[in-house]
Each structure stands twice: as C-alpha cells, then as structure tokens.
Amino acid sequence: MAARPYVFDESFPHPWQAQILPGRPLIAPARQYVYPLAMEEVELGALELLLRVQAGAAQVGMTFALGFADPALPHGLWSCPDPGQLCAVAGGYAYVVRADEPKQWMQVPYRPVTSVHPAVESGLLIFAGFHRLWALGSTGQAWETERLSWEGVRVTEVGGGQLHGFGWDMATDTEIPFRVNLRDGSHTGGSGPK
Numbered sequence: 001m002a003a004r005p006y007v008f009d010e011s012f013p014h015p016w017q018a019q020i021l022p023g024r025p026l027i028a029p030a031r032q033y034v035y036p037l038a039m040e041e042v043e044l045g046a047l048e049l050l051l052r053v054q055a056g057a058a059q060v061g062m063t064f065a066l067g068f069a070d071p072a073l074p075h076g077l078w079s080c081p082d083p084g085q086l087c088a089v090a091g092g093y094a095y096v097v098r099a100d101e102p103k104q105w106m107q108v109p110y111r112p113v114t115s116v117h118p119a120v121e122s123g124l125l126i127f128a129g130f131h132r133l134w135a136l137g138s139t140g141q142a143w144e145t146e147r148l149s150w151e152g153v154r155v156t157e158v159g160g161g162q163l164h165g166f167g168w169d170m171a172t173d174t175e176i177p178f179r180v181n182l183r184d185g186s187h188t189g190g191s192g193p194k
C-alpha cells in the first residue's frame with residue numbers, strides 16, 4: 001500500500017517531538033505502543049510515529065490503527081490544548097494520547113472524524129463528524145454540539161470565538177449555514193432531524 005498523505009499540525013505549543021514514518025520501522029524502539037490494543041486491527045495503512053518526550057530521552061514507537069481507507073478522511077498528527085497530549089488521526093479514527101504516559105489515551109467518539117480544526121485562541125481542538133462537532137480542551141471534552149446536519153458537516157472558518165460551517169438539509173438537498181459558539185458549543189442554524 002502506498003504511503004498516505006498526512007497532516008502535521010503544531011498549532012498548540014508542546015514539549016514533545018514526533019516524526020511520522022512511512023511504515024513500521026524495521027528495528028522497533030524499546031517502548032512500542034499500539035492503539036487500540038487489538039493487534040488484528042493494526043496493520044494495513046496504520047499511522048506510525050516515533051515520539052521523543054524531551055531532548056535526550058529515548059524514542060517511543062506508536063502505531064495507530066487505520067479507521068477507513070478513504071483518502072478524504074484526516075490522517076496525521078495534531079498538537080493539543082494540553083501540551084502533554086498529542087492527537088493522532090488514522091483514516092478518521094482519532095486517538096488522544098499523553099506523550100509522557102502513552103498508556104493513558106482515549107479515542108474520540110466519532111468514527112470517522114471527517115475533519116480536525118485547531119481553535120488556538122479558544123484553547124480547543126475541534127473534531128467534525130457527519131452530524132455534530134466535538135471539542136477537546138486542556139482538561140478533556142469541552143463540549144459537543146447538538147445535531148448540525150442530516151449527513152455532512154463542512155467547517156469553513158474558525159476564529160473570533162466562533163466556528164462557521166454548513167450542514168446538509170435532506171428536505172431541500174442544500175447546505176444550511178450554522179455558527180457555533182466556541183465557549184460552550186451552542187449553535188444557530190444548521191439542519192437535521194429534531
């Protein structure tokens with residue numbers, strides 16, 4: 001399988017260093033972590049990282065299972081509002097891991113995540129799914145929106161304490177604009193079953 005294109009977004013400051021590898025290294029680092037833990041899910045298309053928590057520290061290998069092979073889904077690495085965390089996304093499966101304690105991790109509940117948006121001034125990393133948005137803050141989940149779309153959320157702008165985008169409306173087969181308040185996840189506009 002050819003290497004997938006990836007994103008490496010370091011919008012949030014962080015002390016760790018990471019390198020995305022084109023495949024599993026021939027010689028694995030002494031510490032290797034696999035997400036999720038079920039090995040049978042983690043071969044073809046997995047996202048492979050080498051992580052160094054601080055200068056001079058040993059590298060840690062990380063393997064993240066591919067969610068979906070669709071190249072339109074996000075694939076790469078994002079820094080997080082908590083500088084001790086990193087977010088790896090492999091084919092729409094998003095994993096948030098403590099860099100200094102890789103056994104502490106969670107998976108973002110959307111499968112798949114369709115896009116990832118840093119909102120640095122608001123201290124949030126925002127994940128879009130087909131129907132809603134989910135925000136990660138420095139202490140964990142900050143909020144989740146109500147339904148914004150029947151099937152398909154498109155984010156167009158993040159800034160000034162707001163997120164703008166469109167949600168598809170089944171009745172009219174058009175996109176309806178919405179605006180989300182980044183402080184609490186409340187929104188106006190959008191479409192979806194009530």
